[in-house]
Amino acid sequence: MLTVTLTINDDEQTHTIEPRTVLADLLRDQCGLTGTHLGFCTPGMLVMARDILQRHRKPSEKIIRHELSGQVCRCTGYANIVAAIGAAGAELDREGSS
Amino acid sequence: MKSAPFDYIRPKGVAEAIAALQQENKTVSLLAGGQSLLVLLSLRVAPVDVLIDIGRIDELKTVSESATHVFLGAATTHAMIEDGAVPDPSLGLMPRVASAIAYRAIRNHGTIGGSVALADPAADWPACLMALDAQAVVRGPAGERRQRVTDFVQGMYTTSLEQGEVILGFEIPRLPRGARWGVAKVTRKSGAFASSMAFVIEGGEGAPARVILGATASHAQPMPAVADYLSQHAKIDETELRAAIAADLDVVDPETDAYQRRNHTATVLRAIREARA
Numbered sequence: 001m002l003t004v005t006l007t008i009n010d011d012e013q014t015h016t017i018e019p020r021t022v023l024a025d026l027l028r029d030q031c032g033l034t035g036t037h038l039g040f041c042t043p044g045m046l047v048m049a050r051d052i053l054q055r056h057r058k059p060s061e062k063i064i065r066h067e068l069s070g071q072v073c074r075c076t077g078y079a080n081i082v083a084a085i086g087a088a089g090a091e092l093d094r095e096g097s098s
Numbered sequence: 099m100k101s102a103p104f105d106y107i108r109p110k111g112v113a114e115a116i117a118a119l120q121q122e123n124k125t126v127s128l129l130a131g132g133q134s135l136l137v138l139l140s141l142r143v144a145p146v147d148v149l150i151d152i153g154r155i156d157e158l159k160t161v162s163e164s165a166t167h168v169f170l171g172a173a174t175t176h177a178m179i180e181d182g183a184v185p186d187p188s189l190g191l192m193p194r195v196a197s198a199i200a201y202r203a204i205r206n207h208g209t210i211g212g213s214v215a216l217a218d219p220a221a222d223w224p225a226c227l228m229a230l231d232a233q234a235v236v237r238g239p240a241g242e243r244r245q246r247v248t249d250f251v252q253g254m255y256t257t258s259l260e261q262g263e264v265i266l267g268f269e270i271p272r273l274p275r276g277a278r279w280g281v282a283k284v285t286r287k288s289g290a291f292a293s294s295m296a297f298v299i300e301g302g303e304g305a306p307a308r309v310i311l312g313a314t315a316s317h318a319q320p321m322p323a324v325a326d327y328l329s330q331h332a333k334i335d336e337t338e339l340r341a342a343i344a345a346d347l348d349v350v351d352p353e354t355d356a357y358q359r360r361n362h363t364a365t366v367l368r369a370i371r372e373a374r375a
Binding site for chain 1: 197200202203289
């Protein structure tokens with residue numbers, strides 16, 4: 001087993017993993033960050049997510065789904081991607097108002 | 099696929115663009131946002147020898163407003179209209195329409211002038227500008243002219259633009275206070291062109307209703323029987339209204355099939371319901 005330390009959203013985390021574990025698997029299985037699957041759509045999703053969060057303060061699920069409608073995810077990870085953007089929006093909103 | 103080779107010119111102003119359009123024996127096309135044209139070039143369905151990129155000409159991004167009208171330059175993007183970055187003459191109709199055009203990446207680049215110049219039968223802006231009774235302002239070698247969008251768009255991918263002419267923008271009358279609008283479209287795939295779309299504008303200082311149907315086989319067109327019915331009836335009898343819709347459909351989309359007639363009927367009814375809600 002290996003011990004790795006990584007910084008996720010400014011938060012330092014240490015995890016113990018099997019050698020040759022893929023980063024996406026670590027993020028998904030041990031960090032509970034399920035917005036990425038095979039990763040093919042991820043760059044476009046990230047660019048769009050940034051744009052959504054710049055234009056909408058704390059976007060609702062309805063807004064996120066409308067705004068994401070141009071992005072295609074082949075492993076139907078939409079639910080988790082929508083949730084991830086919603087969570088980021090809520091977090092930004094908390095930071096903005098505190 | 100990739101596009102066939104073409105020459106690319108980026109003129110500094112409208113006068114230079116008009117001059118660049120005067121090329122003998124060559125197929126010349128203006129490029130604005132490129133969200134339709136570049137796809138057509140890549141599919142090699144629109145052969146072009148020379149592409150003239152007018153998307154960055156400041157003159158075409160001019161926006162002005164008066165008490166009665168708003169002028170939007172042809173290179174105004176859908177996103178600018180969606181975001182309220184330009185004045186809205188339409189009591190919210192245009193931002194709503196913009197927000198439902200394809201998806202955001204396209205709206206960032208696609209322009210209102212490009213949409214009308216291409217005159218795709220299912221494009222949103224020709225129908226919307228007809229409903230608002232806007233005028234296209236056009237400049238060419240012979241000078242400037244203006245024409246109602248209803249007359250400017252003449253058929254599938256067909257406008258009254260002559261060789262050498264450039265759309266400068268659109269002069270859009272402000273909807274009077276109290277006017278009501280409704281819009282509905284049927285789009286089976288997210289971001290795809292609509293199978294049907296309808297615009298209804300009613301009321302405001304006693305003006306007659308305007309009803310426009312888009313995504314017909316040819317181009318967006320007024321539905322005068324429905325408009326008359328709405329102007330004359332504060333209370334709707336749905337059987338009579340459907341008869342008026344059927345009468346207009348026989349004229350504006352005569353060759354269409356039963357499915358498409360149902361699509362059209364549904365969008366017109368939904369738009370009316372929204373306008374009267």
